[in-house]
Amino acid sequence: MMSIVDQNETHLFLSHLDKWLLDLPTKQLSEITESPEKAAIICVDIIKGFCSIGPLASPRVAGIVDPIVDLMKRAWQEGVRNILLSQDTHEADAEEFSSWPPHCIRGSEEAETVDEIRHLPFFEQLLVLEKNSIASGLNNDFQKWVLDHPEVENYIVVGDCSDLCTYQLAMFLRLDANERQVRRNVILPENCVQTYDMPIDTALKFGAFAHPGDLMHGFFLYHMALNGIKVVKSIE
Numbered sequence: 549m550m551s552i553v554d555q556n557e558t559h560l561f562l563s564h565l566d567k568w569l570l571d572l573p574t575k576q577l578s579e580i581t582e583s584p585e586k587a588a589i590i591c592v593d594i595i596k597g598f599c600s601i602g603p604l605a606s607p608r609v610a611g612i613v614d615p616i617v618d619l620m621k622r623a624w625q626e627g628v629r630n631i632l633l634s635q636d637t638h639e640a641d642a643e644e645f646s647s648w649p650p651h652c653i654r655g656s657e658e659a660e661t662v663d664e665i666r667h668l669p670f671f672e673q674l675l676v677l678e679k680n681s682i683a684s685g686l687n688n689d690f691q692k693w694v695l696d697h698p699e700v701e702n703y704i705v706v707g708d709c710s711d712l713c714t715y716q717l718a719m720f721l722r723l724d725a726n727e728r729q730v731r732r733n734v735i736l737p738e739n740c741v742q743t744y745d746m747p748i749d750t751a752l753k754f755g756a757f758a759h760p761g762d763l764m765h766g767f768f769l770y771h772m773a774l775n776g777i778k779v780v781k782s783i784e
Contacts (some may be wrong), residue, residue, distance in 0.1 A: 550653050555761070556603065556681045558647055561579060562670035563602075563769055565766050565767065566766075568770060569738070569766050569769070572738055572779060572780055573739070573780055573781060573782050574768075574780055574781050574782050574783070575735065575778075575780040575782075575783050575784070576661055576746065576783070576784055577622055577623065577626060577756060577784065578596075578626070579773035580624040580626055580704065580733075580735065581623060581627065581702075582732075584626055584627030585627075585629075585699055585700075586699055586700055586701045586702055587623070587630065587700065587701075587702045587703075587704070588628070588630050588631070588632065588697070588700045588703050589619065589620060589628065589630070589631045589632070589703075589704045590632050590684070590703060590704070590705050590706070590717060590721075591616060591620075591631070591632065591633050591634070591665075591705050591706050591707050592633075592634045592635070592684055592705070592706070592707035592708070592713045592714050592717050593634070593635055593636055593708050593709075593713050593714075594609075594612075594613060594616060594661070594662055594665060594706075594707050594708070595636060595658065595659060595660060595661055595662060596635075596657055596658050596659075596660050596661075596662055597636065597651050597652040597657075597658030597659060597677070598636075598652075598708055598709075599613060600662070601657060602651050602653045602658040603649040603650075603651055603654070604648065604649065604652075604744070606708075606742075606743075606744035606745070608732040608743065608745060608761055609621075609635060609708040609742050609743070609744060610681055611742060612706070612707075612708070612739070612740050612741065612742045613662055613664050613665075614664065615737075615739045615740050615782070616665075616706050616707070616740045617664045617665060617668065619638075619704070619706065619737070619740060619783060620665070620668060620743050621668070623704075624668075624670055626676055628641060628662070629673070629699065631673075631674045631675070631701060632675045632676075632677060632690075632693065633661060633665070633674055633675065633676045633677065634658065634673070634677045634679055634684040634687065634707075634717065635652075635659065635661065635676060635677070635678060635679065636651070636652035636679060636680075636713075636737070637652065637654050637659050637679065637680065638650075638651065638652050638653050638654065638659070638680055639653070639654060639680060640653050640654070642674075642680055644680070644681060644682070650653070654678075655666045655702065660719070661676070661723050667746050675693070675730075677689050677693070682712050682713045682716055682717065683713075683716040683717075683720065684713065684717040684720065685716065685717065685719075685720025685724065694724065698730070700729055700732075701731045701732055701733060702732075702735060703721050703732065703733065703734050703735065703737075704735050704737065704783065705717055705718045705721065705734060705735070705736045705741075705777075706737065706740035706741060707740070707741065708741070708742055708743060708744075709742070709743035709744060709768070710741050710742060710743040710764065710765040710768050710769060711743050711764045711768035712743070713751070713763070714736075714739045714741050715768050715771075715772065718734050718777050719772065719775060719777075720771050722734045722772075722775055722776050722777050723732045726776075733778060734776075734777045734778065735777075735778045735780065735783070736769070736772060736777055736778065736779050736780070737780050737781070737782050737783045738779060738780065738781050738782065739781060739782040740782075741765075741769070742761075743759075743761050743764050743765050744759060744761055745758075745759060745760065745761030745762070745767075746758055746759040746761075
């Protein structure tokens with residue numbers, strides 16, 4: 549059978565992708581928070597069900613908790629008060645469970661914010677938005693918040709997964725701004741974003757879709773950059 553993929557071109561692109569990831573620039577937090585009221589951090593799905601317990605927990609995702617907490621602390625010190633937590637809080641009969649194992653059900657430990665964020669001294673001042681879909685942009689409360697805060701021009705997006713919930717959130721913010729002719733920077737620090745890994749043999753064993761974490765992470769970051777999202781290595 550003839551391959552539908554040009555193997556040589558694929559290898560060339562993967563080499564290009566590796567170099568692009570290695571060469572990502574850093575960005576200074578002070579550039580983003582010069583006017584703190586114009587900045588926001590939107591953190592998606594940094595909850596126990598993706599970091600430590602349950603069928604979708606991943607050590608790769610757990611690894612971004614500390615960088616995210618550090619970024620939140622530094623942004624708070626700079627005067628940023630727009631920090632939102634968009635989190636899976638599924639109904640027990642969620643339609644999404646036809647595609648994914650039941651996870652992060654309302655009232656369960658999996659649906660709780662990770663302790664590292666809950667222990668922040670300003671945690672009670674953060675806005676938690678519960679969602680029943682991988683797409684934060686479909687959440688009415690989130691849409692309303694965005695519309696009610698036209699002064700916010702710089703959105704920092706962090707969380708998981710690079711190719712699922714985080715991707716959907718960043719793309720919503722970028723495409724919404726494009727459609728409504730709104731001035732908006734969507735900034736995604738690579739060290740605060742990650743996805744899970746599922747090797748082919750494991751996927752075949754459980755009848756699931758294989759998911760090469762490194763490849764999906766890099767490819768979707770590239771795709772977001774292609775759409776005008778500012779992907780950086782980190783925010784210093």
